[in-house]
Amino acid sequence: MKRLIMxxxxxxxxxxxxxQGAKTTSDRDEELAGIMAKALEANPELKALxxxxxxxxxxxxxxxxxxxxxxxxxxxxxxTDSFRLNELEMSGLQVSLxxxxxxxxxxxxxxxxxxxxxxxxxxxxxxxxxxxxxTIKRIYxxxxxxxxxxxxxxxxxxxLRQTLKTSxxxxxxxxxxxxxxxNLQVEEAQLMNEQLRLSSEMKDLExxxxxxxxxxxxxxxxxxxxLHRTAFNLKDWTDEAVAxxxxxxxxxxxxxxxDVKVSDASLHLAKKSYLPDFEVMASYTMREKIAGMxxxxxxxxxxxxxxxxxxxxxxxxxxxxxxxxxxxxxxRSTHAFDNARLMQIHxxxxxxxxxxxxxxxxxxxxSGLLQLSQQAxxxxxxxxxxxxxxxxxxxxxxxKQQDTEYGYQEALxxxxxxxAQLEALMGQSVDKNNE
Numbered sequence: 001m002k003r004l005i006m007x008x009x010x011x012x013x014x015x016x017x018x019x020q021g022a023k024t025t026s027d028r029d030e031e032l033a034g035i036m037a038k039a040l041e042a043n044p045e046l047k048a049l050x051x052x053x054x055x056x057x058x059x060x061x062x063x064x065x066x067x068x069x070x071x072x073x074x075x076x077x078x079x080t081d082s083f084r085l086n087e088l089e090m091s092g093l094q095v096s097l098x099x100x101x102x103x104x105x106x107x108x109x110x111x112x113x114x115x116x117x118x119x120x121x122x123x124x125x126x127x128x129x130x131x132x133x134x135t136i137k138r139i140y141x142x143x144x145x146x147x148x149x150x151x152x153x154x155x156x157x158x159x160l161r162q163t164l165k166t167s168x169x170x171x172x173x174x175x176x177x178x179x180x181x182x183n184l185q186v187e188e189a190q191l192m193n194e195q196l197r198l199s200s201e202m203k204d205l206e207x208x209x210x211x212x213x214x215x216x217x218x219x220x221x222x223x224x225x226x227l228h229r230t231a232f233n234l235k236d237w238t239d240e241a242v243a244x245x246x247x248x249x250x251x252x253x254x255x256x257x258x259d260v261k262v263s264d265a266s267l268h269l270a271k272k273s274y275l276p277d278f279e280v281m282a283s284y285t286m287r288e289k290i291a292g293m294x295x296x297x298x299x300x301x302x303x304x305x306x307x308x309x310x311x312x313x314x315x316x317x318x319x320x321x322x323x324x325x326x327x328x329x330x331x332r333s334t335h336a337f338d339n340a341r342l343m344q345i346h347x348x349x350x351x352x353x354x355x356x357x358x359x360x361x362x363x364x365x366x367s368g369l370l371q372l373s374q375q376a377x378x379x380x381x382x383x384x385x386x387x388x389x390x391x392x393x394x395x396x397x398x399x400k401q402q403d404t405e406y407g408y409q410e411a412l413x414x415x416x417x418x419x420a421q422l423e424a425l426m427g428q429s430v431d432k433n434n435e
Contacts, residue, residue, distance in 0.1 A: 042214030064111030098281035123255035263330035373404040
């Protein structure tokens with residue numbers, strides 16, 4: 001009977017061995033890369049930002065262009081009694097062409113602002129791609145952990161059902177109490193409730209994955225196998241190195257830094273608003289000969305030219321306020337960048353500290369805790385078969401071994417999530433950051 005129970009325990013998978021059919025690291029990475037590629041292709045929020053970037057790129061050319069010239073037609077000095085052009089010497093038809101010319105340097109400043117705004121959006125697109133990748137990895141690893149937990153609970157439920165069947169047979173022989181059977185039934189119900197909760201959470205994660213992948217009804221398939229740890233050398237990741245890498249590579253900081261440059265260029269342009277703009281015009285007037293007038297200029301066409309200069313007469317209420325606004329905008333951008341820089345450096349340093357802690361936890365499991373839990377099960381098995389330990393002691397050893405295995409998987413997931421988040425902060429994989 002005892003050997004039959006031991007065979008049932010092993011068959012039900014309560015003693016979880018190393019998975020022999022698990023995917024390799026490269027297989028898992030290819031699967032994640034495929035899911036992320038589809039998400040980057042279909043994510044509607046990313047598409048909207050890319051469309052906004054295309055709009056900003058299209059605005060670069062017009063930003064530094066001259067205004068369209070004005071072509072004018074004018075009927076000049078026509079008498080109101082006859083409306084004839086050959087009665088007065090000053091009458092005629094005039095064609096004019098005028099062009100506004102900003103002060104030298106203004107158009108270049110406007111073009112620079114447009115280019116910088118476009119670069120800001122480009123950095124934000126890069127950051128959004130990194131955030132999408134991080135979110136998909138988070139969902140993947142959380143689904144893996146919950147699927148692993150569900151498997152453990154299902155194995156425990158299967159074992160409890162087997163135990164309930166045996167206990168009912170023994171209850172018929174007055175070998176166990178009714179309270180023991182009721183306790184087993186309550187424990188099974190609690191396991192079922194935990195399974196339902198996990199299933200609901202997994203559905204929520206799958207819905208989040210469908211949303212970020214741009215598919216309302218289709219969820220990308222994921223093969224949730226045993227996890228493999230990403231190699232990462234933390235030796236050279238000092239606080240100074242972390243700060244340097246974040247400032248140099250973080251896409252959000254690059255976007256905010258470009259915003260500061262936009263503010264500087266806007267201030268430079270605002271200061272030029274005191275400088276005059278120009279308008280030049282050339283005209284050609286066609287006149288008809290007047291009967292009876294014997295002069296050398298009778299009917300002669302005329303050429304004309306004009307230049308206009310804007311005068312900043314209202315500088316105290318207009319240009320000065322524009323400069324004040326530009327200064328405030330620059331200060332806001334600078335403070336926003338400084339705040340984000342400190343925040344991102346803090347996040348990266350905290351992640352590195354968490355990675356070191358996760359590394360110690362993983363080493364604790366791998367250096368002996370996993371092996372000790374398996375040895376405890378083997379010892380409890382031997383003691384149970386020889387009658388030295390009770391069945392409850394064996395069950396407790398098996399559950400502890402399961403908890404240890406699950407704790408190890410939790411530590412691996414924490415390690416992978418921290419690396420994924422660090423990669424999103426750094427803008428590239430940890431392999432490249434280690435170079």
